[in-house]
Each structure stands twice: as structure tokens, then as C-alpha cells.
Amino acid sequence: MDHEKVNILLVDDQPAKLLAYEVILKDLGENLVIASSGREALEVLLKTEIAVILVDVCMPELDGFELAAMIREHPRFQKTAMIFISAIQVSDIDRLRGYEMGAVDYVPVPVVPEVLRAKIKVFAELYRKTRELERLNHELEDRVRARTAELESSTAKLRESEQRRSMAIAAGKMGSWDWDWISGDWMWDEGQYRIFGVGPEGFEVNPANVQALLHPDDVDQLRKAIAEFNKGTRAYETEFRIVRPDGEVRWCVGTAAATVDESGRVVRVSGVTVDITERKRAEERQNLLAREVDHRAKNALALAQSIVRLTRADEVKAYVNAVEGRINALARVHTILSLSSWQGAELSRLIDEELAPYSLGDQIRLAGPEVQLLPATAQTLALALHELFTNSAKYGALSTRSGRLAIDWQVENELLTLNWEESGGPLVMTPKSRGFGTRSLLASIESQLGGQAQFDWRAEGLLCRLEVPLTRKMATTTPGKFDTAGSAELQRASG
Known part of the structure; x- marks a missing residue:
């Protein structure tokens, strides 16, 4: 290899997974260091310079989040890149927690070798270039x-030139200027x-032209700076906006320093300008994300609060099971939505997630x-499907091996119609009361989404139809043999 190798720390309590990571990453040509626990990883870090840490989130004694927090507390490892590997779907809150702990990325299991190699390669190369x-x-x-x-023995003019050059270098060569205070x-x-969006061939640098490029609300900053230097200030820094000739507004930070003669009079002012527009936009995006996370968290907590408050059961165990099932259904749909950056969710994916715990094979047709x-x-429909599956598994067609369930759906004129048909299960009787499941299903489908939840309590099995508008418009349907007014849970409501 034509570059210096760097150390990559692999942390996992399972030897088989460590071996798999070694096989995937060996072609990178870097030094792979193994740690089978969080404590062993800390010992390695104290003895070895590490470029990238690949750590499993779920480990006994010391999990990935705790390990990351301990690593970040050490001054040497404030900027060490950490990539989390998670075998479970993590929520938005867990992702943010990981990023707050210092994670630079997440890699889900099963690991895609090409993706993992690419991520590790990027951070290893960044570490190498940083060093x-x-x-x-x-x-x-x-x-x-x-x-x-x-140059200490050179003339004052050479010293001033060196000062301007050094300031430009310190500012990252974004832009430097010099103003002869006398002439x-x-x-x-x-x-x-380049920052101001003009060229030397068509722009004359003078106070009037420079002021014309400043944002009207920030013109006073220039006047204030001049006044400060006249009062004896030797350095000045401020943020300001400019309006380029094409109308684009850019954010800048300017730093200026005065040069004085033997009498203390200002004879020259030199400075640098840095374009910080992208930083300002990043701050705005971060603030927007924080507000969005807060909004979604409040919505999720409100749903959870309703579940806890309205659930009824004859005994504590039944109550706990009912609440856990409904909150887990809410968590599953949140995971699906997070994978799409909250753009939406596929209906088939929601059904598959609710089917997963049952392993019913050919009993269900979709x-x-x-x-x-x-x-x-998606959130509302996921909770409704959870209630239907739970009741069917307890008292309906899915409670016996002979039972069958057919689910089909279609969309017409922005209206989703989902048919739920059970057969072959226990004899069905129309229930006499409504539990939380039916009440929440009716309220969410009809009140929140403007749709309808319709039930037909046939002796051979429940027939249910959900009509859900895919827009905010109220669904318009013609009642047939379905009973919408008397809808209730299956034979014995789960509470």
C-alpha cells in the first residue's frame, strides 16, 4: 500500500460477527483491532491510536450507547469516528441519542459488505488526511x-504585508482586504x-460601492466599525449579510485589525471575510429538525396516553398485555415511517408487520x-389492524388451525377500501358491548380520517370493511348489509 495504515477497532461480544467484520474489511488494507466487550475496547483505546470504531449497539454489561458516552468523555477521543451496528430497527429518538453520543453513522443488520467497506474507508481516509x-x-x-x-529586521511595509498574508491564511483564504486609512x-x-459576486474588471472598491452591496439592515455595522476604530479599538469582528448583484443574499463574518503609527493614529485597517451561508442554513435545518422531532414526540405520547387511559381489563396481566400490544403496534409503524424519513408507509408493509408475531402460514390470504x-x-390504520388481528387471534378465525382470513384492498377515487373476511373459526355472535379496540378503531377511522368502519357479524366469521380516504376529504359510501351503528368487538372484547 502507498499510504500509512490506520487502526480500526471492531467491538462486538459475538466472535462470529467479529470474524465476519474482519473478512469484510480485510481488503481495505488497514490494521483491524478486535475487542469482545465495551471494557476491552476502552483498554485498547487507552493504548492505541484508533481511527474508526465499529461498535454493536446491543452488548451485555456495557452497550454501544454507554460505551460511546464514556469514549466521548475522554479528551483524546472527542473526534474519533464511531459507527453503530444495530440488529434491531431503532427509532428516531434512539438515532438522535446515538448521534448525541458521537455516532457518525448507523449500519443495519444484515450488513451489506460493500456499504460497510465504503463507510469505513471514508472515515479511515478522513483520519489519515487529518493527521x-x-x-x-x-x-x-x-x-x-x-x-x-x-523578517523582524525588515521594513514596516514588509511586516504589514506579512501580517495581511498571515491573516488571509488564518481565515482559510476565503477573502482578504486592506484599507489605507489615510489615502x-x-x-x-x-x-x-468572489464572495461579493463581483469582478475587479467592473467593480471599483470604495466605501460607497461596498455599502451598496451590504444588506440594508446591516449597513450600520460598517458605520459602527469605523466609529470604533476612531475611538481607539484595534480589532473588530461582526456577522453581516451582503446582497450580490444577482440578488442572492449571503451571510458573512468579517474580522478587521488596525495598524497604528508611533503616535497611536490608525493608518491602515486590514481584514478577512468568510462566507458562512452554509453554516447558517445548517443551523436553520437543525432548528427545523428539532421542532419536527418535538412535534412527533408529542403526537406519539398523546397516542400512548390515550391507550393507557382508555384500556380496560379484568386483571393486571390482561391490562399490561393489551397496553403493550397497542404501544408495540405504534412503535412498529413509527419504525416503518422513520425508514422513509416520514414520507409515508406502504399498506402491505403495515399488514406484514402485524402478521409477523403469528406465523400462521397459509391461513391468511392477501x-x-x-x-x-x-x-x-399509516399510524391510525396500523392501530386499527392491530385490534383486528389481536381479536381474531384470541376469539376469531385465527384462534384455530382450521380458521382462514382473507384481506384484500383496492383504491378508487382516492378512497382505500379494505375488506377483512374470516371463516372456518369458532361460531361468531354479535357482541353486546364495545371495548377499547372497537371504540378506538371507530374513532380513528371515522373521526380522524373521515372514513367508515363497518362490521357484519356472520355466524361463520366476521366480515369487516374499512373505508379510508387517502386525502383529507370525507369518504362517501353507501351502506349495504354492513352494520356501522352497532359495530363492536368480537365475542369477548379484549378490553
Whole structure:
């Protein structure tokens, strides 16, 4: 290899998974260091320079989140890249928790070798380049110090030139300028012209033209800076906006320093300008994300509160099981929505998630097109399906091996119609009262979504039809033999 190898720490309590990671990453040509527990990983970090840490979220004694928190507390590892591997679907809250602990990425199980190699390669290369940059910076600092020592005997003009050059370098060469306080002459470098969106061939640098490019609300910043230097201030820094000739508004931060003569009078002001527009936009996106997370968390807590408050049961165990089942259904749909960045969820995916705990084989038949649901619709429909599956598994067709369930759906004029047909199970009788399941199903489908939940209590099995508008418009249906007014749970409501 033509580059210096870096150390990659693999942390997992399962030897088989560690071996798999080694096989996947060996072609990168880096040094792979193994740790079978969080405590062993900490010991390795104290003895070895690590570029990237690949850590399993779920480990005994010390899990991935706790390990990440302990690593971040050590000053040496404040910027060490950590990638979490999770064999379970994590929620938005868990993702944010991981990022707060210092994770730079998540890798779900099963691991895709090409994806894992690519992620590790990026952070290993970033670490290598960072170290190289640090070495170059040290060399540059040594050279600057040596050069400064040589120039101490030079003329004042050479010292001023060196000062301007050093400031431009310190600012990342984004843009530098110089203003002769006595003659009024200005000097801009290429970066300064680029930031302001003008060119030296068509723009004359003078106070009037510069002021014309400042945002009207920030013009006073220039006047304030001049006043401060007249009062004896030697350095000034501020954020301001500019309006380019094409109308684009950019955010900048400007730093200026004054040079004085022997009498203390200002003779020159030099400075640098850095475009911070992307940083400002990132801050706005972060604030928006925080508000969105807060909104979704409040909605989820409100649903959970309703579940806990309205659930009824004759004994504690039944109550706990009912509440856990409904909250788990809510968690499953949240996982599906998080994978789509809360853009929506497929109806078939919701049904598959509710089917997963039962392993009923050929007892269930599904038929219908792919339907993309809005987030709010997906949450409501997931809870409704959970109630239907739970009651069927307890008292209906899915409670016996001879029972059968057919689910089909279609969409017409933005109206989703889902038919639920049970057969071959215990004899069905129309229930006399409604439990939480039916009440929540009717309220959510009819009140929240503007649809209908219709039941036909046939002796051979329940027939249910859910009509859900895919937009906010109220569904219009013609009642047939279905009983919407007397809908209730199966024979013995689960509470």
C-alpha cells in the first residue's frame, strides 16, 4: 500500500460477527483491532491510536450507547469516528441519542459488505488526511515562525504585508482586504471579489460601492466599525449579510485589525471575510429538525396516553398485555415511517408487520395493489389492524388451525377500501358491548380520517370493511348489509 495504515477497532461480544467484520474489511488494507466487550475496547483505546470504531449497539454489561458516552468523555477521543451496528430497527429518538453520543453513522443488520467497506474507508481516509494535515500545519507553523524571525529586521511595509498574508491564511483564504486609512485606497484579493459576486474588471472598491452591496439592515455595522476604530479599538469582528448583484443574499463574518503609527493614529485597517451561508442554513435545518422531532414526540405520547387511559381489563396481566400490544403496534409503524424519513408507509408493509408475531402460514390470504399512505393515515390504520388481528387471534378465525382470513384492498377515487373476511373459526355472535379496540378503531377511522368502519357479524366469521380516504376529504359510501351503528368487538372484547 502507498499510504500509512490506520487502526480500526471492531467491538462486538459475538466472535462470529467479529470474524465476519474482519473478512469484510480485510481488503481495505488497514490494521483491524478486535475487542469482545465495551471494557476491552476502552483498554485498547487507552493504548492505541484508533481511527474508526465499529461498535454493536446491543452488548451485555456495557452497550454501544454507554460505551460511546464514556469514549466521548475522554479528551483524546472527542473526534474519533464511531459507527453503530444495530440488529434491531431503532427509532428516531434512539438515532438522535446515538448521534448525541458521537455516532457518525448507523449500519443495519444484515450488513451489506460493500456499504460497510465504503463507510469505513471514508472515515479511515478522513483520519489519515487529518493527521497528514496536522503534520503539514506543524511544518507550516515552524516555517512561519522561522520566516517571521528573519523578517523582524525588515521594513514596516514588509511586516504589514506579512501580517495581511498571515491573516488571509488564518481565515482559510476565503477573502482578504486592506484599507489605507489615510489615502482611502482599498485592496481586495480574488476571494473577496468572489464572495461579493463581483469582478475587479467592473467593480471599483470604495466605501460607497461596498455599502451598496451590504444588506440594508446591516449597513450600520460598517458605520459602527469605523466609529470604533476612531475611538481607539484595534480589532473588530461582526456577522453581516451582503446582497450580490444577482440578488442572492449571503451571510458573512468579517474580522478587521488596525495598524497604528508611533503616535497611536490608525493608518491602515486590514481584514478577512468568510462566507458562512452554509453554516447558517445548517443551523436553520437543525432548528427545523428539532421542532419536527418535538412535534412527533408529542403526537406519539398523546397516542400512548390515550391507550393507557382508555384500556380496560379484568386483571393486571390482561391490562399490561393489551397496553403493550397497542404501544408495540405504534412503535412498529413509527419504525416503518422513520425508514422513509416520514414520507409515508406502504399498506402491505403495515399488514406484514402485524402478521409477523403469528406465523400462521397459509391461513391468511392477501391481495391488493401497492398503496402509499400518509404518515398520519399509516399510524391510525396500523392501530386499527392491530385490534383486528389481536381479536381474531384470541376469539376469531385465527384462534384455530382450521380458521382462514382473507384481506384484500383496492383504491378508487382516492378512497382505500379494505375488506377483512374470516371463516372456518369458532361460531361468531354479535357482541353486546364495545371495548377499547372497537371504540378506538371507530374513532380513528371515522373521526380522524373521515372514513367508515363497518362490521357484519356472520355466524361463520366476521366480515369487516374499512373505508379510508387517502386525502383529507370525507369518504362517501353507501351502506349495504354492513352494520356501522352497532359495530363492536368480537365475542369477548379484549378490553
